[in-house]
Amino acid sequence: MDQRSKIAILGYGAEGRAIYNYLYDKGYHELTVCDQDVDLKAKLGDGVSAHLGESYLHDLDQFDVVFRSPGVKYLEPGIQAAIAKGVDVTSSTAYFLDQRPCKVVGVTGTKGKGTTCTLIHEMLKASGMDSHVAGNIGDPAISLLNITDADSVVVLELSSFQLQDMKASPDFAVLLNTTEDHLDYHADKDEYMRAKEALLAHQKSEDVAVLNKDYEYVKFYEPVVKGMTKFVSVKEELKEGAYVENDEIYYSEKGKKEKVCKVSDVALIGSHNLENIMPSIVIAKTMGVDMKHIKKVIKGFEGLPNRLEFVKEVKKIKFYNDSFSTGPITSMAAVDSFEDPTILIAGGYDKGLNYNEWALKILTKPSLKIVILMGDTASIMEDAIVEADEKLGEAEGSPTQVLRRQNLEESVLTAFAEAEEGGVVVMSPAAASFDQFENYKERGKAFVGYVKKLK
Structure with a gap:
């Protein structure tokens, strides 16, 4: 060119x-x-x-x-x-990777990309590095070419849409859990999975890839890795990577382990966020960040907007905005994040996702008392719940009440009326927003607005 x-x-x-x-x-x-x-x-x-x-x-x-x-x-x-x-x-992202003057960390996966990118960025920044966040979070990567040099680091959030035709990989790659999503964009799950291969396929032998050993996807992607592989796990001790053992987070390198912190020290809500924290630790340590900076970020970072974001407490009822949840896996994680009596607001644009597993969670999480369904997926979700209830039978299922409402405002008002004192209301839609909103940010903004009007 x-x-x-x-x-x-x-x-x-x-x-x-x-x-x-x-x-x-x-x-x-x-x-x-x-x-x-x-x-x-x-x-x-x-x-x-x-x-x-x-x-x-x-x-x-x-x-x-x-x-x-x-x-x-x-x-x-x-x-x-x-x-x-x-x-x-x-693409502009591919052009940036070809022209980059600095080291690049690339993060992809179905969910957790923005949180993981921000954690890595904050850890690098705390250690004094010239770190920048770009891609789906932050500025377009191309805009950083004029302001970065060999001493800079760019942390890129990369979607399957961006990766699909890329012919270069970042120096450090993080692949979070990958499940079916964006089936309204990709032909099928196989195409979606293969779209993410470019994150790893063009790395050099000295580059680093971080994978989660607890998931089946490792078998799909590990053979693609060209650089050094490090792992994270909440299930087993690792010689290279980060893991959880007895409610403690550890980092291990060449078999020598170092305690990071207790799980209870983590500021982020939800055990699923351990899957974002551990890769961040691995990348930061691999890049030479002192553990004291890593600990400080883990204990202080409370999350991004629209990701289990605490909004307000009204009459001893806590409201959380999880509008970024556009698929069943993240909505299930949100439900699992609370043990107090919970009301879930869910539903939205239909991306062709399967809600069977989500429905089982709805019926078997004891603290979940009511689910309020709205949007295009309301009927699909309710059908999945009915089918799951039939499979479980009376003995296994919890008495989760299912309500239908026309829109988000009605859902918030109903949740407020039905919630128990000391309980939680969480909007974690498990669906995209395009049936009623321009994007997940607008949906989250609307939810926050409705909640703040409550008295």
């Missing part, structure tokens, strides 16, 4: 805008914005070449290079046709 190249920018969201601005500033002026939004023309300004509307993926073979934004599917026929004709299809 040179300054004479004809370049297309597919999708003009945050990442698309960032790569456009970066390339333009570097003297690449043969740029065309391709986007489905026909109203974008007025925002682009005069002199900006644009191909807008439903046909925005047509005729991509006229370009030398195409930068694909994460929201545009790699397997779209228009993109595949361009690749077949020799067009270089890439």
Whole structure:
């Protein structure tokens, strides 16, 4: 690619805008914005070449290079046709990895990416390193090329959408638990799993990969690893990595173990967050961070917005916002995080996920008293609960009450009316937000707003 190249920018969201601005500033002026939004023309300004509307993926073979934004599917026929004709299809994240002047930590997985990235970033920053967070959390990675150098570290949150066509891997890779998700985007679970292989497949022998030994996915990804492999586990002692034993967190290197802290010292709510903390410890220690900085972060970091975020206590009822939970696994983890009498608000946009296991958790968690269902998935979830109840029988299931409400505001008001003193109300939808909200952040903001009106 040179300054004479004809370049297309597919999708003009945050990442698309960032790569456009970066390339333009570097003297690449043969740029065309391709986007489905026909109203974008007025925002682009005069002199900006644009191909807008439903046909925005047509005729991509006229370009030398195409930068694909994460929201545009790699397997779209228009993109595949361009690749077949020799067009270089890439992304701003891939370009950043090719051009990076510094070490990069990449984190992916179905859930926990943002929390893990932030933990790593805070640990590195506490030790005095010039650390930056980018990707799905923070700024687009491309925007950091001008402000980082050999002494910097960039911690990248990477989704399957970004990884799918990447031909470079980060120096340090963290692969969290990977379950089915985004089946509205990927063809099937196999494609989703394989999309994440790029995190590991292009590493060098001196690079490091961190995997969770407690999950089946290890068998799928471990053969792909090109660098050194370190593990985390809550089930077994490890010679290389981090693990939990007798309610203590340990870090082990070459068989020599070092106590990190007690599990009870962790500020984050929910035992599932141990799966985010342990890889962070491994990366930080591997990069030379002193244990005192690691301990300080673990004991002080209370989490990100929309991830089991404490909102308010009203009449001795605590409200938690877990809007980032867009699948059953994270919603189950939220339910498991509380032993006080709990009401769960769930439901949203249907991504084609299976709720059978989630339904079993709903019926077998003794502290869960009521589940309030809303949105497109309400019927699907209720059917799964009915089916699970039939399988369990009266002896095994708990008397969880199921209620249906039209929207989030009604759900919050009902939860407040039904909650016990000393109890918990948690919105952990187990579904995406697009049926009623623009994104999970807007849903979380709405929930917080409704809760703050309660008296």
